[in-house]
Amino acid sequence: MDPIVDLDFIDNRTPEQAAACETKVSEETNTGKARKLYIESYGCQMNFSDSEIVSSIMFEQGFDTTSNIEQADLVFLNTCSIREKAEQTVRNRLGQINYYKKKKPEMMIGILGCMAERLKKSLLEEEKIVDLVVGPDAYRDLPNLINEVDGGQKAVNVLLSREETYADINPIRLNSNGVSAFISIMRGCDNMCSFCVVPFTRGRERSRDAYSIVREAQQLVENGYKEVTLLGQNVDSYKWASEDGTESVNFAQLLEKVALVSPDLRVRFSTSHPKDITDEVLHTMKKYDNICKYIHLPAQSGNSRVLELMNRTYDREWYLNRVDAIRAILGEDCGISSDMIAGFCTETEEEHQDTLSLMDYVQYDYSYMFFYSERPGTLAARKLEDDIPLEVKKRRLAEIIEKQRETSLNRNKRDVGKVHRVLVEGFSKKSDEQLSGRNDQNKVVIFDKKHYKKGDYVNVFVHDCSVGTLFGEAVG
Numbered sequence: 401m402d403p404i405v406d407l408d409f410i411d412n413r414t415p416e417q418a419a420a421c422e423t424k425v426s427e428e429t430n431t432g433k434a435r436k437l438y439i440e441s442y443g444c445q446m447n448f449s450d451s452e453i454v455s456s457i458m459f460e461q462g463f464d465t466t467s468n469i470e471q472a473d474l475v476f477l478n479t480c481s482i483r484e485k486a487e488q489t490v491r492n493r494l495g496q497i498n499y500y501k502k503k504k505p506e507m508m509i510g511i512l513g514c515m516a517e518r519l520k521k522s523l524l525e526e527e528k529i530v531d532l533v534v535g536p537d538a539y540r541d542l543p544n545l546i547n548e549v550d551g552g553q554k555a556v557n558v559l560l561s562r563e564e565t566y567a568d569i570n571p572i573r574l575n576s577n578g579v580s581a582f583i584s585i586m587r588g589c590d591n592m593c594s595f596c597v598v599p600f601t602r603g604r605e606r607s608r609d610a611y612s613i614v615r616e617a618q619q620l621v622e623n624g625y626k627e628v629t630l631l632g633q634n635v636d637s638y639k640w641a642s643e644d645g646t647e648s649v650n651f652a653q654l655l656e657k658v659a660l661v662s663p664d665l666r667v668r669f670s671t672s673h674p675k676d677i678t679d680e681v682l683h684t685m686k687k688y689d690n691i692c693k694y695i696h697l698p699a700q701s702g703n704s705r706v707l708e709l710m711n712r713t714y715d716r717e718w719y720l721n722r723v724d725a726i727r728a729i730l731g732e733d734c735g736i737s738s739d740m741i742a743g744f745c746t747e748t749e750e751e752h753q754d755t756l757s758l759m760d761y762v763q764y765d766y767s768y769m770f771f772y773s774e775r776p777g778t779l780a781a782r783k784l785e786d787d788i789p790l791e792v793k794k795r796r797l798a799e800i801i802e803k804q805r806e807t808s809l810n811r812n813k814r815d816v817g818k819v820h821r822v823l824v825e826g827f828s829k830k831s832d833e834q835l836s837g838r839n840d841q842n843k844v845v846i847f848d849k850k851h852y853k854k855g856d857y858v859n860v861f862v863h864d865c866s867v868g869t870l871f872g873e874a875v876g
């Protein structure tokens with residue numbers, strides 16, 4: 401996939417990563433339930449994973465999912481607050497949904513997720529068509545809240561929890577390709593990055609029972625899945641202890657347990673925090689062929705003073721040390737990606753150059769790149785002045801994007817002339833005669849179909865590349 405260059409955001413990611421900023425709509429589950437739920441999910445993979453939990457809870461309450469909003473008795477928007485644009489998208493969507501509500505006045509409308517948590521009850525006042533507002537830790541309460549709405553009330557539950565992990569809920573897979581699935585391993589975040597709303601919308605960090613995660617992976621394998629991505633805001637700080645205190649599991653140990661479920665199950669994870677990723681994790685990745693050699697390690701900036709203002713709790717040297725450890729333990733071929741913010745509060749031109757030089761050093765395979773925009777309620781909004789003019793932010797972002805295009809192409813050129821093991825995810829976007837899958841480093845590989853099909857592992861000789869895609873032919 402070639403990148404779409406947008407000054408607000410660059411998209412040279414794999415489809416899975418692109419999904420992180422897309423909208424997903426529920427599919428049909430026609431099991432004869434009395435009512436229908438239509439759910440649209442915005443934002444990150446964590447939200448998509450939560451929508452699968454919500455669908456499971458609502459299924460028990462007598463709701464099938466539908467992909468047709470006109471058929472819905474209940475409409476949920478599972479929202480994102482990471483940027484103002486994400487919230488505006490939801491508000492615009494509510495305007496459109498009003499059209500359906502007018503045609504079917506009994507249709508219930510609910511806002512879930514981070515926007516619900518951030519705006520709470522005020523959402524009911526601001527958006528009159530909304531009937532219920534439910535935060536990410538309150539989904540078990542949905543049956544009660546729906547009853548309240550059925551009884552003619554408006555309903556709100558935005559209580560955050562220190563324990564909730566939904567460990568016992570078996571998610572209903574939505575929008576699944578039947579090959580890859582996400583497993584949520586923890587919730588919330590205890591870091592307080594100064595630009596981020598997540599600690600306020602998703603609450604304190606808590607880790608899910610390790611054995612419920614392994615069971616979920618086993619079930620996925622039994623159902624034919626070939627790849628799982630372990631999800632958390634900061635997976636490296638995963639720490640679960642049994643109730644009797646006799647066993648504790650850290651992230652490296654969890655990774656090993658999931659890798660051992662089946663050698664045919666690929667294991668990925670996201671997101672790693674540079675302050676927490678350990679050599680133990682890297683050695684575990686090296687030990688198992690089925691743990692993909694790819695790490696999303698958001699730097700955000702290449703300058704230590706800016707990193708301190710961002711409250712990232714590491715500096716440039718620490719970050720580069722972690723990158724050196726990845727290269728030393730997992731080799732030069734390990735894929736690394738990043739998030740970068742251009743024009744954070746008080747960032748000077750020299751500090752921006754530090755970000756570019758860090759990108760030169762690391763040679764990221766791809767990045768998510770933004771210019772800074774202030775989010776209400778964050779530490780930065782309260783304590784720092786958003787003083788970089790918009791045109792400067794945009795110019796710096798353009799330079800970061802250009803640097804990333806350069807390094808993505810460099811990294812992809814290294815892959816040409818080599819054989820890659822590719823897990824097929826489906827047809828390529830352009831032709832049903834070609835298949836699309838991903839290699840170990842999470843890069844999209846396109847090749848002629850021959851007799852291969854979705855879910856196959858295929859060795860592909862790569863003969864060409866673009867900034868975002870590898871092209872090759874199957875060799876067995």
Ligand code: SF4
Binds near residue numbers: 589593597598633634
């Ligand atoms: S690690 Fe920082 S950026 Fe990531 S979710 Fe937590 S606070 Fe937000």
